[in-house]
Structures are given as structure tokens and as C-alpha cells.
Amino acid sequence: MTKDRKDPIEPINKAQNETQNETLGDLLCFSVYSTSHAFNHLYRRLLSDLGLTYPQYLVMTLLWRRDGLKVKAIGQELGLESNTLTPLLKRLETLGFVVRQRDTEDERVVLVKLTSQGNSLSEKARDIPNCVADAVGLDQADFTKLTQLLYSVRTRLSKDRT
């Protein structure tokens, strides 16, 4: 609970430290916030041909890796719950990319399966990861470091609220 943070010097003169304090604490949040938006923009552009949104694409990516996932499993991968996923999956169903069917083994569970149309969409999406990597424009070292740091932060933050 003690504040053993990066700046070992307590802010004594507020006027002097005001800006630094606020930016120190908030800078990362602004960065995450705006970078997240920038990614949304990028994906919107890349995905417009496919008719998918960014979250829809993430769901499809999971299904391309392993078809017939439970709603719950998709939610765990993406950090989403049924209140977000149910409408999203319904839209994917309306688009004709997936079907949702109750598991006969356990009627509480809904299985999400690709249609042939949904399956063939993966070919159109093949280049997207490379386009993203190009657009991000980091060399391998920074790319790895960034992914690692984000993963670390995400893990620590989600550990607090499980």
C-alpha cells in the first residue's frame, strides 16, 4: 500500500511539481487511450472491405484458430462478457459468418461455429497482420518489448480485479 514508486523524491513544492506529477501519472493513460484509438482507426480501415468491425475481427480470428468455441471461451480470450458478446455474435450471425447453437451436452452453453462463408473470409484477412505490423513500424526489439510491457501491465491490472 505504500507508494514505492519511480520518483523517490516527495513533491515538496507543489507549484514546481504540478505539471510533472500530473503528466507522470497520467501520461501513460493518455498514451494507452490514444494508441488504442489509433489502432481502432487502423483496423477500421483495413477491415472495411471485409465488412467487419475490430472486435468482430478478433472473434473471427479466434474462430479461425479453433472453430466451435463456447461464448464463455471467447469472452475469456477477449476479456468480454455475454452482455457484449451476445449482440456482437448475433450481428456476425446476421452477416452470415457464424451460427450459434446450444450445446446438446449442456443446454446452458452456446457454441459458435463458422459458416463456409465465415471460413472463406480468413483468406481475405490473410494480409492484415502484416499490414498492421508494417503500419506500427517498430523494429523487432521494440515490437517485442512493447508487447511484453503491455502484457505485463495487463496481467497486473487484471489481477487486481478478478
Added chain:
Amino acid sequence: MTKDRKDPIEPINKAQNETQNETLGDLLCFSVYSTSHAFNHLYRRLLSDLGLTYPQYLVMTLLWRRDGLKVKAIGQELGLESNTLTPLLKRLETLGFVVRQRDTEDERVVLVKLTSQGNSLSEKARDIPNCVADAVGLDQADFTKLTQLLYSVRTRLSKDRT
């Protein structure tokens, strides 16, 4: 337009490289996506006492730094436009934290000013940056590196679409 990316070896055997390819390109996006969500969670928790949402808090932070900003200026800082900001600012106005008034110099412009209530809210929010920094839990070096990398990515991505 050529793909001069991190992996100099072309994927010849798809089955062998499939997972690596997809994760290599998509890993960062999943990371940004889920980390962004984790931040939203954290802020929601920290801000519930103040009655603010995360974007509302960001706007207030800007106003605490400099009062009387134009809607446009707020939008530039946060990467948002009037279609998002107008309703958000109206909510802040309803909450009694800001007032919106047309600039008499230029009637197209709307100036956003803190109320006394909005001003005094900054004291309640004083600890939030430190709480966030604690929750993130990176040492100074990684903290700086992460902020820098995100800024770099964000700049590059938003340069593509200006």
C-alpha cells in the same frame, strides 16, 4: 509498400508458420486491446467516487490544467470530435462540473469552463495519478519505455490518417 519487416524469412511452409504468423501480427493488437480494457476497468474503479467516467475524467484533467478550452482544442488533445464530445460535455454540464458558452468573438466556437464545483473536484482526484502508477507497477525505466513506444506507435499510426 514492400514488406521489410522483422522476420526476414518468408513463410514457406504455412502449417509450420501459421501460429507464429498470426500471433506475430496480431499479438500486439490483442495486447493493446486488452490493456486498454484493463485501464478502463482501473479508472472506472478509481473514478466511481467522483461520478466521472474515464473520458470525462480526461476532459476534466485538461480543464484543470487550462480552463476555458474550446471544444476543438479538447478534441485535438484526446483525438475526439464533436460527435463524441458534444454529448459528453453536455453530461458534464448536467453534472454541474462545467458550463458551455459560445465565444462572443467567434460564434462558431464553444468554450468549456469549469464551475466552482468542477474546480473543487480536482482535489478529490489528486491521488488518482499515483494510484494508477502504483497499479501499473512498472519501474521508472519500463514506465518511460512503454510511454515512449506507445507515443511512437500512436504518432506513426495517426500520421497515416490525418
Added chain:
DNA sequence: TGCGATTCGATCGTGAGCGATGTATTTCTT
């Protein structure tokens, strides 16, 4: 001076996200 172009913000429709709550189906307990 006057008219077209630009700027600023508001409005609308759609798709996320999420807290709270509801409902049906298991599973656990005794």
C-alpha cells in the same frame, strides 16, 4: 461587396462496452 469555401459544433444511426439484473440449466448439499 458578395459569394463560395472553410470551420465549428450539433445531430443521427450503429456498434461496442459494461454494471445490474433476469432466466434457464446444471451441480452441489444434505
Added chain:
DNA sequence: AAGAAATACATCGCTCACGATCGAATCGCA
């Protein structure tokens, strides 16, 4: 075996985000 607890998904209400479009004010240039 019956009721309680847990699980999985759906629903509701609200906020945010954004593309498209509109209306009013201002600017720029002929």
C-alpha cells in the same frame, strides 16, 4: 430426491466512439 448455489447466456439502460451529414458563422478572394 429436493432445494440451494453456481453457471452460462440474454436483456436493459447508459456511455462512448465514429462515419455521415447538417446548419450557422467566418474567411477568402475575385
